[in-house]
Structure formats: C-alpha cells, structure tokens
Amino acid sequence: MWSLQKIANTIHEWLNTTFNSTIATTIEMVIAGVAVITLFALLGLVLVLMERRVAAWMQIRLGPNRVGPQGLLQSMADTIKLLVKEGLTPNGADKFLFNLAPFIAMIVAMLLMAPIAFAKDFQLWDLNIGVLYISSVSSIMVISILMAGWSSNNKYSLMGAMRSGAQIVSYELSAGLAILTIIVPIGSLQFSEIVQSQVNGWWIFKGHIPAIIAFVIFMIAVTAETNRAPFDLAEAESELTAGFHTEYSGMKFALFFLSEYVNVFIVCAVGATLFLGGWMPFHIGHWESFNHMMDYIPSSVWFFGKTFALIFLIMWFRWTFPRLRIDQLLNLEWKYLLPISMFNLLLMTALAILGWYF
Amino acid sequence: MFLKDYINDVYGAVKSLLVGMRRTGYYFTHHKEIITQQYPDNRATLDLPERFKGEVVMPHDANNEHRCTGCTACELACPNGTIKVITKFEVNAEGKKKKAIDKLVYHLELCTMCNLCVVACPSDAIKMAQTFEHSVYDRSEFTKILNNPGSKIMEGVE
Numbered sequence: 001m002w003s004l005q006k007i008a009n010t011i012h013e014w015l016n017t018t019f020n021s022t023i024a025t026t027i028e029m030v031i032a033g034v035a036v037i038t039l040f041a042l043l044g045l046v047l048v049l050m051e052r053r054v055a056a057w058m059q060i061r062l063g064p065n066r067v068g069p070q071g072l073l074q075s076m077a078d079t080i081k082l083l084v085k086e087g088l089t090p091n092g093a094d095k096f097l098f099n100l101a102p103f104i105a106m107i108v109a110m111l112l113m114a115p116i117a118f119a120k121d122f123q124l125w126d127l128n129i130g131v132l133y134i135s136s137v138s139s140i141m142v143i144s145i146l147m148a149g150w151s152s153n154n155k156y157s158l159m160g161a162m163r164s165g166a167q168i169v170s171y172e173l174s175a176g177l178a179i180l181t182i183i184v185p186i187g188s189l190q191f192s193e194i195v196q197s198q199v200n201g202w203w204i205f206k207g208h209i210p211a212i213i214a215f216v217i218f219m220i221a222v223t224a225e226t227n228r229a230p231f232d233l234a235e236a237e238s239e240l241t242a243g244f245h246t247e248y249s250g251m252k253f254a255l256f257f258l259s260e261y262v263n264v265f266i267v268c269a270v271g272a273t274l275f276l277g278g279w280m281p282f283h284i285g286h287w288e289s290f291n292h293m294m295d296y297i298p299s300s301v302w303f304f305g306k307t308f309a310l311i312f313l314i315m316w317f318r319w320t321f322p323r324l325r326i327d328q329l330l331n332l333e334w335k336y337l338l339p340i341s342m343f344n345l346l347l348m349t350a351l352a353i354l355g356w357y358f
Numbered sequence: 359m360f361l362k363d364y365i366n367d368v369y370g371a372v373k374s375l376l377v378g379m380r381r382t383g384y385y386f387t388h389h390k391e392i393i394t395q396q397y398p399d400n401r402a403t404l405d406l407p408e409r410f411k412g413e414v415v416m417p418h419d420a421n422n423e424h425r426c427t428g429c430t431a432c433e434l435a436c437p438n439g440t441i442k443v444i445t446k447f448e449v450n451a452e453g454k455k456k457k458a459i460d461k462l463v464y465h466l467e468l469c470t471m472c473n474l475c476v477v478a479c480p481s482d483a484i485k486m487a488q489t490f491e492h493s494v495y496d497r498s499e500f501t502k503i504l505n506n507p508g509s510k511i512m513e514g515v516e
Contacts, residue, residue, distance in 0.1 A: 058382040062394040320382040321375065336368060 097151035160243025175221035435478035
C-alpha cells in the first residue's frame with residue numbers, strides 16, 4: 001500500500017547504496033528541509049484560502065471567488081502581490097532587530113515541525129521529550145513579537161507586543177497543564193509512544209471527563225498562544241491598527257502572517273496527537289473487523305483530517321467570538337482556566353492511580 | 359456561596375459561547391442564507407431590499423399627470439437644500455388663479471437619501487426609486503428636473 005513511510009524508506013535506501021553514509025545523511029537533511037519549506041508554502045496557501053472561505057460563509061458572504069476556479073488561486077495571487085511589494089524599513093526603527101524579527105518567527109515555526117508525527121513512522125525527529133520540546137520552543141515566538149514591536153519605534157506596535165507578552169506567558173501555563181493531564185496516564189513525552197498508547201481508543205474517549213475538560217482548556221489556551229481572535233490583542237486591528245506588525249510590509253509582513261498560520265497548524269497537530277490519536281485510525285476497543293477497516297485509510301489522511309478539523313474549530317472561534325479586553329483576558333486565565341486545569345490534573349492523576357481509564 | 363457562583367459563571371459563559379457557535383455554524387452550513395449579490399453578473403435579476411433608496415423620483419401616470427401641488431413641504435424638510443421647487447400660477451377653467459409647479463429641481467449630488475422629503479410630502483407626489491447606477495461624466499447631469507415637460511397636476515389632488 002502507498003504510504004509516506006515507504007517513500008521515505010525508498011529514498012533512504014537508494015541514497016545509502018549510492019553514496020557513503022555521511023553524504024547520504026547530509027542529502028537527507030537537505031531533503032527534509034526542503035520538504036518542510038514546501039509544507040510551509042502549501043500550508044500558507046491552503047490555510048489563508050480556508051480562513052477566508054470559512055470567514056465568508058460564517059458571515060453570510062461568498063468569499064474570494066474570482067481568481068481561478070471558485071477563487072482557488074486567490075492566495076497564489078496574494079503571494080505574488082506580497083513578493084513584489086517593497087519591504088520598507090521605517091527611518092526611526094532599530095534596523096537590525098526590525099529585519100531579524102520575522103525570520104525568528106519563521107525559524108520558531110520551522111523548529112516546531114521537527115517532532116510532529118505526520119504519518120505512521122514518518123517523523124523528522126522522534127526525540128524522547130517531544131511534547132516538552134514543542135511547549136518550550138513555541139514560547140520563543142513571543143521574543144520575535146516583542147522584537148518586532150520594540151524595534152518598530154511605534155507606540156501602538158509596542159503596546160501590541162507588550163500585550164502579546166502578557167498573554168503568551170499566562171496562557172502557556174494552562175496549555176502546559178492541559179498537556180500534562182494527558183501525559184499523566186501515558187507516562188511518556190515521546191510523540192511515537194503517545195500515538196501508540198491510543199491504539200485501542202483516543203485519549204479524549206479513554207480519559208473520560210478530565211480529558212474532555214483538558215481538551216477544551218487546551219483549545220482555548222492554544223488559540224490565545226497563537227494570537228488569534230478572540231485573543232488577538234497583539235494585533236487588535238480596531239485599536240492598534242495591526243499591533244506588532246503595523247510597520248511591516250511586503251515579504252516581511254508575509255513571514256509573520258505565514259508563521260501565524262503555521263503555528264496554528266502545529267498547535268492543532270499537537271492537539272490532534274495528544275487527544276485525537278495523531279495518525280492512529282479510529283479504533284473502538286475490541287471490534288476487530290471495524291478496526292481493520294479503519295486501518296485501510298492511510299495514516300497521513302487521518303493525521304491531516306484531524307488536524308484540519310481542529311484548525312476549522314479554531315477558525316470557528318475566530319469568526320464567532322468578540323475580542324476580549326486585556327483585563328478580561330488575564331481574568332479568564334488566572335481565575336478560571338488555571339484553577340480548573342489544576343483541579344483537572346489532580347482528577348486525572350487520581351484516575352490514573354486507580355486505573356479507571358481504559 | 360462563592361463556589362456556586364463560580365460554577366454558574368463558567369456554565370453560563372460556556373453556554374453563551376456555544377449558542378454563538380451554533381449560529382455561525384448554521385450560517386456555515388446553510389449557503390442559501392448568503393446575502394452577497396454578485397452585482398455586475400446578476401444585473402438582470404438583482405434582488406434589492408425593500409428599504410433600499412437610490413434617488414428621488416416623481417411618478418407620472420399615463421396622462422403625464424403627477425400629484426405635486428407645489429406646497430414646498432419637501433424643500434422645507436430637506437436638510438441640505440437638495441430640492442428646489444419653482445412654482446407658477448396657472449389660470450384654470452373658471453378663471454381662478456391656482457398655484458402649481460413649474461419645475462421641481464433635484465440635486466442628486468447633494469442628496470443623502472434620508473427620505474425626509476418623501477415623509478414630508480402631504481400628497482405622495484415623490485418617492486424613492488431603487489436605481490443606483492448614477493455615475494455620469496458631467497456634474498451638471500446630476501441636477502434633475504423631476505416633473506416631466508408638459509406635465510400637469512392630477513385631477514382631485516389638492
């Protein structure tokens with residue numbers, strides 16, 4: 001059967017028989033890098049179009065439908081527009097930091113791709129602390145936002161950056177606790193083991209109520225962490241014009257834009273892996289024939305299906321809820337999400353000790 | 359009870375968010391609700407809302423008769439001097455002088471479509487039309503005379 005893992009293995013074998021192992025490894029690294037960049041470009045194109053279509057339909061509009069069949073080439077046209085635009089650096093800006101910030105945002109998003117399991121045995125780097133790696137590297141994102149806001153030499157940008165700092169620092173806590181709630185019964189931070197532990201059912205079903213609460217908290221926290229509405233205080237179009245990227249134009253702006261969408265993809269991929277079984281097909285306990293039938297659907301389809309379902313959920317949030325005020329935002333985190341997720345973690349620990357999950 | 363209020367808060371918040379999501383989810387799945395009109399493509403079948411106001415017109419019947427008495431109520435009601443009523447005196451069959459309109463001048467470029475003139479008119483002589491493709495090459499074309507040439511007041515309208 002066709003699978004990503006087979007293609008990867010074929011390339012690996014061919015390279016190792018043709019070249020010596022050092023050159024083969026180098027070439028493999030280059031291929032992996034190019035694959036990640038390609039995935040980035042594709043995700044940017046697809047997610048921007050998806051966002052605009054979802055937004056339009058939720059607001060009883062039609063959305064882009066002029067460029068290409070059904071408007072499918074709209075994001076391609078936007079990309080070309082952004083490429084040919086001038087990347088202006090303001091006179092009063094700190095030029096070095098100003099030009100560095102979008103690339104840091106991009107590099108963080110790229111680093112986050114490493115431990116994600118895209119399909120069965122198809123992963124760039126299966127390190128044993130995968131989840132910890134994701135949650136720690138993703139917080140570097142705030143540095144690029146602060147850098148962009150500070151170096152723009154614009155008070156609105158700085159205000160947006162400060163808000164974003166407060167927001168990401170606080171929401172990281174409940175996102176971490178929600179992840180821990182699922183890690184407790186698994187007992188491993190490695191992505192392949194997390195997926196393997198869901199062979200007889202996804203954690204959102206196996207973990208009873210605590211898993212569902214953790215899932216809800218995780219979705220809220222990652223929406224805040226990726227700076228998307230209703231937590232888009234860092235950009236706040238109506239108050240801060242665009243927040244930290246007001247002064248950016250052309251491709252530098254596009255990199256911020258792209259990294260936002262890639263971050264959404266990554267957090268949704270993590271959510272899908274932790275709660276919905278990653279690439280694991282939908283299995284129900286001991287229904288052998290049903291499980292067998294589900295196995296016929298390729299694992300990459302399962303992974304991308306689940307991830308895109310979660311991305312759709314986050315888009316649904318964005319186009320339904322109004323933006324929170326900064327005090328409401330911090331209230332929500334410190335007075336509601338954090339106590340609830342701590343209590344939830346305690347509940348899950350009790351469940352795990354008593355062995356009440358499946 | 360603190361804890362009870364807290365749980366009620368959370369419950370109420372989650373419930374209201376779900377109500378909102380159900381609404382947008384309904385719109386997402388029901389594409390026939392879409393209100394966007396692809397204007398230049400559907401010019402023939404354009405579906406304008408009832409309250410859409412394009413410009414002020416004066417309807418005339420088949421005998422080229424309108425209902426305007428020249429009372430200047432519309433001119434007085436207009437907040438930005440869009441309408442100018444020029445009256446004249448007509449001598450009727452019994453030899454009596456009677457006030458009538460010569461021209462009802464309407465400056466489309468000044469009009470904000472506020473509908474106050476239509477509301478003020480005591481004899482329903484003017485109304486709002488739904489035409490909206492107003493662009494012209496010369497500004498003077500915006501100054502319109504609403505009554506047709508040679509038209510006169512309808513019988514029985516005082």
